Amino acid sequence: MIDKVRVGLIGFGLGGRVFHAPIIQSIDNFELAKIVSTKKETLEHVKAIYPQTEVITDADLLFQDDLIDLIVVATPNTSHSEYVTKALLGNKHVVVEKPFTITAKEADDLIHLAQKQERVLAVHHNRRWDSDFLTVKRIIENNFLGNVVEYEAHFDRYRPEFKTNAWREENLPGSGILYDLGSHLIDQALCLFGLPMSVSGDVRIQRQGGKVDDYFEVILDFGRTKAILKAGMLVRETLPHFIVMGEQGSFIKYGMDVQEAALKKGFIPKNCENWGMEPQEQWGILNTEIHGIHFRGNVESVQGDYREFYRNVYGAIRGTEELTVRPEEARNVIRIIELALESYKRRAILPFTS
Numbered sequence: 001m002i003d004k005v006r007v008g009l010i011g012f013g014l015g016g017r018v019f020h021a022p023i024i025q026s027i028d029n030f031e032l033a034k035i036v037s038t039k040k041e042t043l044e045h046v047k048a049i050y051p052q053t054e055v056i057t058d059a060d061l062l063f064q065d066d067l068i069d070l071i072v073v074a075t076p077n078t079s080h081s082e083y084v085t086k087a088l089l090g091n092k093h094v095v096v097e098k099p100f101t102i103t104a105k106e107a108d109d110l111i112h113l114a115q116k117q118e119r120v121l122a123v124h125h126n127r128r129w130d131s132d133f134l135t136v137k138r139i140i141e142n143n144f145l146g147n148v149v150e151y152e153a154h155f156d157r158y159r160p161e162f163k164t165n166a167w168r169e170e171n172l173p174g175s176g177i178l179y180d181l182g183s184h185l186i187d188q189a190l191c192l193f194g195l196p197m198s199v200s201g202d203v204r205i206q207r208q209g210g211k212v213d214d215y216f217e218v219i220l221d222f223g224r225t226k227a228i229l230k231a232g233m234l235v236r237e238t239l240p241h242f243i244v245m246g247e248q249g250s251f252i253k254y255g256m257d258v259q260e261a262a263l264k265k266g267f268i269p270k271n272c273e274n275w276g277m278e279p280q281e282q283w284g285i286l287n288t289e290i291h292g293i294h295f296r297g298n299v300e301s302v303q304g305d306y307r308e309f310y311r312n313v314y315g316a317i318r319g320t321e322e323l324t325v326r327p328e329e330a331r332n333v334i335r336i337i338e339l340a341l342e343s344y345k346r347r348a349i350l351p352f353t354s
Contacts, residue, residue, distance in 0.1 A: 004031045005317055008062040008092075009072045010083055012037040015097045016074035017045070018263045019126060023306050024072070025050060026270035029314045036062055059083065063090035070317065073097060074124075076167045077174030081106045084121070088113050093120040093317050095310075099183040100330040102174040104338060104354075107331035114327065120316045122323055123330035124309065127184045128191055130257035131278045131304030136242050138302055140192060144288050145246025152228040152243040153188065155181040156235035160207060169212060176212035177231050178203055178337055185229040186333045187325075189220055193227065195332060196220035200349045201340025206234050218340045221349075242284070249288025257304050258282075269307055276304035
């Protein structure tokens with residue numbers, strides 16, 4: 001018998017429908033028991049794709065359900081703190097979609113509550129399991145570039161129009177591209193280099209009529225290493241996703257991880273034999289010297305797999321593993337977002353302070 005964790009998912013928008021439900025359903029140790037949504041189309045979709053899953057309209061019923069072990073919060077950013085608090089007080093383990101919270105203070109409060117309740121609290125920084133990021137991480141860890149002096153990561157789109165009825169493009173706390181895509185890029189940088197010495201931010205509205213930031217450049221100073229993190233909505237020509245330069249060589253990678261596109265098309269990982277494998281035309285170029293031999297060529301991308309996030313959460317719940325994405329790390333992402341916004345407002349480079 002498989003020792004299953006019964007999951008309740010709050011929210012079935014893009015996050016819940018694309019990045020959570022298919023992944024949870026692809027792991028035998030989880031049972032997607034209930035989904036909270038008030039939309040009629042959600043009920044029809046769930047019946048077709050997840051016939052064993054019940055759709056309910058009241059999240060409070062989920063917090064009181066003794067049969068639910070784990071609650072996944074995939075709702076707008078403004079509700080993260082409230083829902084995570086209620087779930088923890090209901091003695092549930094919690095996964096919350098990134099960004100963790102809107103403020104570092106909210107994150108600290110939730111971390112302390114999770115410790116008091118002795119519950120697992122994980123933040124969904126799934127892009128640590130992107131194929132290209134795993135490749136960059138392995139290249140750096142194996143010292144193929146020598147000491148890294150500059151790291152640049154982009155998460156660009158070309159979307160001159162505004163989405164209708166999209167809360168991320170409304171003037172709300174936690175909206176905008178820095179909280180959205182910036183959370184991923186900052187988390188990846190911290191995963192590679194630790195905490196920075198200082199933070200500099202340039203956070204703008206570039207599209208006419210925009211209500212929230214749709215462009216940012218965040219520079220993190222790690223001493224010997226400088227990290228440049230950028231995203232924008234007016235990038236029509238494809239730029240490199242990663243540029244990494246070291247004393248011995250460089251690595252450049254174009255193209256985004258293939259998992260998001262596959263999930264949006266309705267593919268489910270458990271039904272795909274080569275899930276998360278990038279095609280050869282997307283492999284990055286490594287130009288370096290290894291043991292005195294010059295090498296320039298494509299490097300096969302490491303296979304990505306978003307299921308690893310939830311597999312690790314299962315291990316943490318059962319007490320067999322430590323969390324890979326610790327809430328304290330996700331909290332530091334929020335702190336850097338706060339400092340980047342303050343940096344741009346003050347037009348100053350700010351020291352990283354916790």
